[in-house]
Amino acid sequence: MNTGGSVNIENPLGLLFLFILVPVVYAALRNYLGGKVFRSRLAGNPEGQEDEEFGGFFVRTFLSTFFFCLFLVFSILALADISWGTAPETEDRNGLDVVVVLDVSYSMLAQDSSPSRLEAACDIALGLIQGLGNSRFAVTAFKGGAVLAVPMTEDREILEAFFLNANPSVVNTPGTSVESGLETALGAFPAGTASHRAVVLLSDGESLSDFTGRAVEKASALGIPVFAVGLGGTQGSVIRLPDGKLLTDYEGRPVVTRQNVEALEAIAGISGGEYFSFREPGLISLLMRKLGDFEESRGKMGFRLVAVHRYRSFLLVGFLFLCASILIRSVKWKKK
Amino acid sequence: MLSFESPLYLLLCFLIPVGIWLRHIRRGRGNLLCFPFDIWKESGFSASLRALRIILFISHTAFWAGCTLLIIALAGPGLISRERVFLNRGVDMMIVLDESPSMAAQDFQPRNRFETARETIRRFILGRENDSIGLVGFGYEAALHVPPTLDYSYLLSELDKLHIMTLGDGTAIGMGIAVAALHLKSSAAPEKVIILLTDGKNNAGEIPPDTAARIAARIGARIYVIGIGGRGEAPIELHDVKSGKILRGSIEGGFDEDVLKTVAEKSGGSYFFAGNQGTLNAVFSAIDSLETVERRVRIQVTTRAVHAWFIMAAVILLAADFLVRVLFLREVL
Incomplete structure (x- = not known):
């Protein structure tokens, strides 16, 4: 101990x-x-x-x-x-199940990540799916609420099809609730499987709903790390809608959005994961390595460290x- | 089930009778004021108010209940749950369901072919464990509804959302098989199975059924083909989603048995005919028993700590006792 x-x-x-x-x-x-x-x-x-x-x-x-x-x-x-x-707790698992939590709120249409935050996020997810060939993936998309878009599967075709067509209309509820995205993600790991479990959060961290951190604490208690990838700049960017117009507030002023690095770092930190900026060179390889290391280290040791x-x-x-x-x-x- | 992390702490419960004796029974207890009534050879006085005594009793009970809960919390109570964890892979399956209008034929009383098939599939899924199951529908076109997954709750909810004719008026059997094969392609499962349920002849789609069967065979998937529906004329009642009208009539002519048998044979599977509900159930039971793999299972025990509830209740009870005694009963000694 x-x-x-x-x-x-x-x-x-x-x-x-x-x-x-x-x-x-x-x-x-x-x-x-x-x-x-x-x-x-x-x-x-x-x-x-x-x-x-x-x-x-x-x-x-x-x-x-x-x-x-x-x-x-x-x-x-x-x-x-x-x-x-910390103290070790036995963990007899092998293989890796990953839930990708994709932010599809309108702020993800901001073009401060090329070509947009959402497309950059989808590219990262596609890279992970192609790179981690032996892993299974599920996809949770969230805005004000969250939906399980693809259940846990190793079917690459459906996963790729989803990320090639992802857009804000995937979820109808307005707003941004990272909490509900993570909550749905934790429910996406099927019971009775012996794989290691991880969550990859692709978001700008802007949460308009109250963030209580309960889902992250639950993830931490279950030994599921959240690897958070922050998209967008911290300077602020306007949101260009698909029809070319700028997203405005009720007073007609353009909505400015920026990445909330602190929130994403907190989510990753509490859950035992790690935060990455989308600007990180070789981000996909780095993420793959981190996920691979996580699987390998837990698999080799046969235990995980839990708080006392x-x-x-x-x-x-x-x-x-x-x-x-x-x-x-x-x-x-x-x-x- | 409640378990304790350190049950030895429960021995502290033996202190409770001692505490009750010290606090309420012992003659020389500290919070007792003695008046020498005995020199007059008379008994002392006691509070005659029944309500006061009841409140005092409740307050004391709350105090000792709080102490007991505190000791239970010290013992580390937890709720145990057991989960069966499968250590090896099961079979990967794709269920390919005909959604053409003819599936509304009502020769599977009291329901139509489609509803009967859906109910049988539901029971089949609930009977499987550790097998990734997916769902493909076909009418004029074919589409994946659910990829092979172990998330049965998601699969069943998607199964409930299916409707006849959402994929058009036609029967693209070959396309249905091909879509299923495509989504089983990346599966690393040792056994791959496609279960096809149809009541019609292939009349749509670019891929004929025998070609699709060859594609399935190439990726190592067996096809179990189930031809459903009676061979004679059957009444049909169909709700047309586009017009919102209910169409009624009768339908005659069923599936092309030879084609379906060929599909099954080419992929190393089997063909079944299900003319009624009982036969359909029997067919699924047969497939269920045919597609079994050796399962290695570990029972994973997880304990959810619940000490917080005990501490919370103890703090509330003990504080309530204190406030009642001091604030309400004005205990000064």
């Missing part, structure tokens, strides 16, 4: 539970102030002056509440599922604090 590497929060939404501490601390404070008056009355002392016996109660109540809060904090950290380091989840350590500490909280209030403190 490798204990080095970066610390990741696998379930960041779990940290929202920290808000529970607000009513808990508020209740504890309110109770202390009210309880002080009550306790002094109970002891028959003047208002606000606590009996020595009740002073012990206060210390115990304070410590018990403090430990209970610490229990909550550590349990919530366990819920957030913090991970660091550390939730149990946090939960155990939290549990000890809870026990301490119970014991402090339950065991009577002897007076000297």
Whole structure:
């Protein structure tokens, strides 16, 4: 087990539970102030002056509440599922199944990749299909939604026919949702096959829908790397439609699109894949080599490295604090 | 099925009765204030409010339930799923289905030939495992609907989308076989099979059936030919997609048995005649048993961690108990 590497929060939404501490601390404070008056009355002392016996109660109540809060904090950290380091997990597979996720949104018609981002993407896909002769491919096309355009197959004819004719009308839903493209891609690997699995994302990374990263995290958990190829420049380009007109927004201004490198790098990074720019020299060979290396390394080693989840350590500490909280209030403190 | 990564942690559950005794039963417990009623030889007092006692009981139950869930979470609960993973390749198959108007003949009561064939194909697909299956349709033209794939859910959804006459009025048997052969060409499977279902004579397309059979044989594909439909006159009811009209009439004359037999023989396959639903089922069962390969299977067990749900429930229950006791019941000792 490798204990080095970066610390990741696998379930960041779990940290929202920290808000529970607000009513808990508020209740504890309110109770202390009210309880002080009550306790002094109970002891028959003047208002606000606590009996020595009740002073012990206060210390115990304070410590018990403090430990209970610490229990909550550590349990919530366990819920957030913090991970660091890697450990090997057996992976007995051979062969390679690749799902090509093709962005067919209108921004892919921008001509800052020659002849257009979409055609450049299709050329890359065709090169991969021809180059990786022993692999099976599936194709997912996405815009606002995603469709499984070609199921997992080794039939080169249909794959080539698809990429030679790909255009934005393949998908009807308007918008751009990389998330749904990746989600559909993960469902395109048929069950019961013993091949290594990878996703090749061909996109400019411009996502108009909310990107939550759930699909990428799912890919990472399944051991499916996403190799993201970014198309288009970062300077911005207008979108020329097939009829020659420029795509405009509702105010009539030309829509300018640019590659979102950060988004694509994040997708590749989280899933354990790699990001490539379409300008990379010998991109198709490089991609083929990376996919080949991925298949070979996993095949030779017979395992893959997975993140080590550390939730149990946090939960155990939290549990000890809870026990301490119970014991402090339950065991009577002897007076000297 | 629920399993545990570190079941030894479950032994911590033995601490729960101890905790209950310490917190609620033990006479000398810390949060207990003692009044010396016994010097008057009288019993003490207890809260008489039933609602208060019920709330207290629920609160305590929530607390100990939360503790139990916490211990279960420590044990690393996971949901186990088992998947059959095939280690060798199966057969690659292409199903070539006639979509010509004559397939609407209603001699396979209560359905027509096309619907019956579709239902039988569906059952056949569901009975196969690890075999890549594709789908080609033909009428006046032939077209690939699904390439050979193991993605049966996609295949079945595409099968459901098929309609009679979408590929024109005609019967291009040769073209159907040729398209199937083209898409099996790059297959590396040890066995390749084409299953042809037709009820008519070849009357369209540039490639005659016997030539197509030779092409299939060259790529190593066997053709099982199924001639479907009765030999006599049959009523027909057809929904014309173009005009939107329902056409009714009768149809006579079936397939050219000799041509179909030749196609099967040239490719090393077999010819079957299916005159009714029962025979069609039997034919598919026969093909199913003929096309079997040795399968090497590994059972892959995957565990999906579900500890997060337990932690979440535990935190909610324990926090709820705390808030009820402190905020609502105003516990000060």
